[in-house]
Amino acid sequence: MPKRGKKYQDSVKEYNKAEVYDVEQAMDIVVKTSKAKFDETIELHARLGVDGRHADQQVRGAIVLPHGVGKTKKVLVFAKGPKATEAEEAGADFVGAEEMAQKIQSEGWFDFDVVIATPDMMSVVGRLGKVLGPKGLMPNPKSGTVTMDVAKAIEEVKAGKVEYRLDKANIIHTPIGKTSFGADKLADNFNAIMGAIIKAKPASAKGQYLKSVVVTSTMGPGVKINPMKLG
The missing domain is CATH 3.40.50.790 (Ribosomal protein L1/L10, domain II)
Structure with a gap:
């Protein structure tokens, strides 16, 4: 494991890393623990209970986020x-x-x-x-x-359209905004993209669909969100 910097260590002390939070709490924490000198990107990492190697279990799509992602794309x-x-x-x-x-x-x-x-x-x-x-x-x-x-x-x-798709480990990684957005706008963006991911659940998926949901800032630690409360 690489040695983490002081800002990261300080951020971890500000909340219980093992606990799962609701969306509003998680966004509040991820903003407060974002300590870099630049406007960090906030990312969503969602592990799904599917097997993307099967064509009928692929999860992929795109959505325009309510508040964009804070970057004008080329x-x-x-x-x-x-x-x-x-x-x-x-x-x-x-x-x-x-x-x-x-x-x-x-x-x-x-x-x-x-x-x-x-x-x-x-x-x-x-x-x-x-x-x-x-x-x-x-x-x-x-x-x-x-x-x-x-x-x-x-x-x-x-306008802020983002694509989401499974990686080889059946995890979706996608930006949901910048630290400067604040907790409320990040929560809006998070809820929009999670709604799309839940809606895209393959008919052939069995068992728990949302295995784990984490939000992180570019340089900060991950904050777990309770997947059971997301639908």
């Missing part, structure tokens, strides 16, 4: 013709086709946070699966990032 859109123009007018940071794929492949360029593509461009984007996939950047119809309505997709991303 958007890359793969589109041609009128759809490329539409993307530029809607505020996409980068728009292109084969030349963008080439830039990613040959230069290792990743100066963007979200990739949106029109369906006809997926043959080009598909070749980037090995580099975009591991970074969670591959466009997907379920998350609304493969679409003909590129303007709407860009607008949602800029």
